[in-house]
Amino acid sequence: MTSAAQRPDPPYRRIIAELRTRILAGDLRPGDRVPSIRQIAQRWGVAVATATKVVAALRDEGLVEAKVGAGTVVSARASRQERPADPAPSPTARQAGVPKGSLNRKHVLRTAIAIADAEGLGAVSMRRLAAELGAGPMSLYRHVTGKDELVTQMADEVFGEAELPVPGPEGWRAKLELIARLQWELSRRHLWLPRAVSFTRPLLVPNMMAHTEWTLRALDELELPMETRIREALTLPALVHTVALSMSEETEAAQETGVTLDGWWLLQRRRADELLSTGRFPLLAMLSAETVSDLDGMFDHILARHLDGFAVMLSRGAARPR
Numbered sequence: 001m002t003s004a005a006q007r008p009d010p011p012y013r014r015i016i017a018e019l020r021t022r023i024l025a026g027d028l029r030p031g032d033r034v035p036s037i038r039q040i041a042q043r044w045g046v047a048v049a050t051a052t053k054v055v056a057a058l059r060d061e062g063l064v065e066a067k068v069g070a071g072t073v074v075s076a077r078a079s080r081q082e083r084p085a086d087p088a089p090s091p092t093a094r095q096a097g098v099p100k101g102s103l104n105r106k107h108v109l110r111t112a113i114a115i116a117d118a119e120g121l122g123a124v125s126m127r128r129l130a131a132e133l134g135a136g137p138m139s140l141y142r143h144v145t146g147k148d149e150l151v152t153q154m155a156d157e158v159f160g161e162a163e164l165p166v167p168g169p170e171g172w173r174a175k176l177e178l179i180a181r182l183q184w185e186l187s188r189r190h191l192w193l194p195r196a197v198s199f200t201r202p203l204l205v206p207n208m209m210a211h212t213e214w215t216l217r218a219l220d221e222l223e224l225p226m227e228t229r230i231r232e233a234l235t236l237p238a239l240v241h242t243v244a245l246s247m248s249e250e251t252e253a254a255q256e257t258g259v260t261l262d263g264w265w266l267l268q269r270r271r272a273d274e275l276l277s278t279g280r281f282p283l284l285a286m287l288s289a290e291t292v293s294d295l296d297g298m299f300d301h302i303l304a305r306h307l308d309g310f311a312v313m314l315s316r317g318a319a320r321p322r
Contacts (some may be wrong), residue, residue, distance in 0.1 A: 032073060037051040040054055052188050052191065103135050108143045108144065108154055109157045121151065159211055162183070162213070165178070167212075173311065176307060177307065179218065183237055211237070242250055243295060250295075
């Protein structure tokens with residue numbers, strides 16, 4: 001047997017296989033909450049980026065889905081699957097199913113997205129992309145004018161992955177929570193996405209504009225001036241991407257230093273103990289590192305408090321036209 005044949009599967013594939021087996025066997029039933037990215041990282045001792053890849057792969061297989069108020073749960077479609085789907089492919093371009101001799105806009109974008117997912121947005125260049133596609137760099141300019149447009153189109157392609165239900169759940173709050181969680185899932189699946197989105201210079205591309213339009217429609221039932229509706233349609237994704245940017249930066253730090261967030265906290269424990277033992281910070285001494293580093297929990301808290309504040313504004317009639 002060759003050494004290649006003896007090489008074990010990558011950790012994320014083993015985790016996917018284990019969770020897939022539990023779902024198809026009925027141990028996890030439709031509607032049951034699956035382990036979060038943070039829980040997967042802790043339970044299997046893998047990086048957040050690896051755990052993110054696991055959840056994304058299960059979602060792509062139709063086994064899990066995002067549900068308002070519940071996080072990521074087993075999909076109702078999972079019970080109808082008779083056999084496990086093939087493992088998620090490696091994120092390199094050719095292994096992602098892009099024919100070497102075939103070059104069109106869709107292939108260009110999906111290949112660039114695969115590179116960014118695996119190595120970060122900084123790894124994406126016209127030369128690298130051409131090499132992955134087996135094409136000459138100049139041939140890419142028939143599809144995009146340069147890297148700036150490439151990144152814009154990559155972001156729009158990613159936003160197109162989310163299915164926007166029509167008309168969506170009942171009530172403005174459920175609708176806003178749904179669109180926020182869809183965008184949170186996209187940001188967790190593609191950690192580079194927050195860096196590609198601007199709220200002062202918005203990208204005028206159809207899929208991203210569809211998200212904004214959907215959010216504006218979610219507020220149709222309220223007597224709000226358009227200015228207030230626009231601000232909310234921009235504020236909500238800004239909250240999502242602010243927290244997602246922290247997740248992206250943490251993943252990059254772990255890849256660059258080789259130290260996970262849990263490992264970083266262990267290294268800081270001595271210094272933290274020295275400061276907290278002085279008695280100057282009794283409330284901070286009660287705080288656990290897990291609470292600070294739980295970005296899923298942080299997102300849930302920020303989203304809920306924002307919607308609470310929006311509800312208070314509505315109850316006071318502060319945003320209604322006079």
